Amino acid sequence: MRTSMLLGAAFAAAGAVALPQTAEACGGVFCDGGLPNSMPVNQDGENVLFVLNQNEVEVHIQISIDPNTNAQKFAWLVPIAQIPEFEVGSQPLFDALLNSSVPTYQLQQTFEICGENGISGGLTTNATGTAGDTAGGSTSGEEPAPGEDPVVFKTTAGAFEIVVLQDQTIEPIKQWLLDNDYQWIDGSEMVLQQYLDEGNVIVALKLAAGSDGGDVHPIVLRYPSNENCFPLRLTRFASIENMDIRVFVLGDQRAAPTNYRHVLVNPLKIDWLQFAANYKEVITKAVDDLEADGLAFVTEYAGPSNVVQPFSFNFYSTSWNEAAFVGLPPEQVITTLNDQGLANCFGADFCFYNHPLLESLLNDFLPVPDGLAAEEFYANLPAYAGQIDAMAWGDGSGFAQALDSRIIAPGEHAQELLDTYSYLTRMYTVISPNEMIADPIFHINPDLPEVPSFRSATEYNLCDGNSVVTLPDEREIFVPNGGPWPDFIGEMWWAEEVQQVALKGKPMHLVNNTAAINKKIEEWNLAHGWPRFPDAPTTSASDTDSDGPGSSDGGPDSATGGGQDDASGCGCRTGGGRGGAALMLAGLGLLAARRRRR
Structure with a gap:
């Protein structure tokens, strides 16, 4: 049982250069x-x-x-x-x-x-x-x-x-x-x-x-x-x-x-x-x-x-919208995620997800068919439309609800906290x-x-x-x-x-x-x-x-x-790059x- 509540070189003749x-x-x-x-x-x-x-x-x-x-x-x-x-x-x-x-x-x-x-x-x-998630x-x-x-x-x-x-x-x-x-x-x-x-x-x-x-x-x-x-x-x-x-x-x-x-x-x-x-x-x-x-x-x-720089860590974006997935044909899911900035899937077998829970949600509602790698399946859903589990996807409302409760709403609240509390x-x-x-x-x-x-x-x-x-x-x-x-x-x-x-x-x-x-x-x-x-x-x-x-x-x-x-x-x-200058010590x-x- 894991109890958690911490839960739980160049030399300058008249000055100096910086090489960080x-x-x-x-x-x-x-x-x-x-x-x-x-x-x-x-x-x-x-x-x-x-x-x-x-x-x-x-x-x-x-x-x-x-x-x-x-x-x-x-x-x-x-x-x-x-x-x-x-x-x-x-x-x-x-x-x-x-x-x-x-x-x-x-x-x-x-x-x-x-x-x-x-x-x-x-x-x-x-x-x-x-020194020293x-x-x-x-x-x-x-x-x-x-x-x-x-x-x-x-x-x-x-x-x-x-x-x-x-x-x-x-x-x-x-x-x-x-x-x-x-x-x-x-x-x-x-x-x-x-x-x-x-x-x-x-x-x-x-x-x-x-x-x-x-x-x-x-x-x-x-x-x-x-x-x-x-x-x-x-x-x-x-x-x-x-x-x-x-x-x-x-x-x-x-x-x-x-x-x-x-x-x-x-x-x-x-x-x-x-x-x-x-x-x-x-x-x-x-x-x-x-x-x-x-x-x-x-x-x-x-x-x-x-x-804290939130956009560097993708915990919220105003472009995220769960409603776009309700009634969406499953083969268009990755394209829509790409458009919202939640995923970057392109080519034949490359997918990068901008939230740690997104791939897990895809596995739940768009499970990878047997014999395929996740990358090749999600990067080219239209090519595998006939192998998509239509029952798992349904009308997309389940995915939309999970996307909102696990990714969008928590991210929006995180942004609100940083906007509200100054220290x-x-x-x-x-x-x-x-x-x-x-x-x-x-x-x-x-x-x-x-x-x-x-x-x-x-x-x-x-x-x-x-x-x-x-x-x-x-x-x-x-x-x-x-x-x-x-x-x-x-x-x-x-x-x-x-x-x-x-x-x-x-x-x-x-x-x-x-x-x-x-x-x-x-x-x-x-x-x-x-x-x-x-x-x-x-x-x-x-x-x-x-x-x-x-x-x-x-x-x-x-x-x-x-x-x-x-x-x-x-x-x-x-x-790092060069930057800054120091006073030359003349002797x-x-x-x-x-x-x-x-």
Whole structure:
């Protein structure tokens, strides 16, 4: 049983040129939406979207199934305070959220002038990396007496059959699930009983008969409440060690964890030379640091929701129209889908579908005849008109209804959400089953600053083969022989700050290691002869002013450089074009005089 509620080169003589390379942190289906060298990402975690409205919570749960398992045997149990409304969710919306807010690391390369015939100072190369995817109803549902049928509500939503179960004890609910072919995980009884004792009902979802993994889609739950919470205590029974959990919140301002800590990671732990390839390891240890204790989130992005580019992910288009398929001869279906932009089928055997559920719907209403490949059949329906299953297609109304309920309506609602709510927050944690002892709750804090997803550092390559990396907060790190990233002996802190975020105001610092980190940086640099003029400061102002960049109250994370912690370092790398310019360093004197943080 999968419980889900996270559910669950040219050298310039007088200046510089930029040669960007990019690698992005992936959370969705592809790192960078199809750019050269993009690579697919295997998500072992869970993703959930909360939409915060006054007196109402709407939660979108991304559901995934292991393709090597029997999808019909899986069930999803969601404890919730009351019976919600249910709708089909949009997988392309999750793809858009994951990819559009993915944290991106950039490392610009600059070079010291090395003699008259040497490299002209200021040549800049950018290298970027990313760290790290309708039927409803309600009822009052009086509490059943012991021994009665625990089912208080039934409905369907897309490919899922849904029941709401309620009882004073878990045993009748467990027996009902077993009797109705739901898989049960031994050991979950105690936690489910706790949820019942707290006044929750249990929502159980499973795929309807005839559905398979290709029919799986997110589920939307909507219910009156001022609190958004998901049952992580239950997730641990179907979890893995160090599971990725990503929480998105759409609202009017930035969101933060209420009963979990908030962490800013230590920049010395991030491998900037490898585009934060060790990102997940750093986050895993940072959220386990002192006072975080494994119950903490980091913020990957916080800012305008228009960062999400819906048309790049095809989750809605005004050209989609289910009515066009009612009464349509089946051999014209693909042509009509092509015209609406839902499919691109042409030639003898090529079809591309612009929504992950479309091919499954075609299989249901236009099944592929025996002996034919799906591509050759759908790409040339008129040629196989005599083999089309006319009974499965009917008059097209069934296909039209399914198209609307599973693709068009969810996509239109996704677009409405992005148009209505101006602010998106993306949070991330890595957590293991033994740490899932409390259900995270989130709230809006209007006083928190934005957290950009783009973080850019600069590596200044010296003539002697060493280099100096300037982090986005302007702290400088000496790197012997140009790499690898230094291992700072005696430097033990994975988190730069551990915070508790209230409903208003700046976060309270439970742990602040900024001064100690700055001292370690200074000692390291001086031990390696940097700066060349020892009276020049090498650390940021954050050691004396914790509200400045690099160590702010909920602001840009000093470790990620301009954004707080980010997830899922997949390390995709793509080539980019030229762009930008850097000031030429005219000599060693100018090098020493480079602007640093006060």
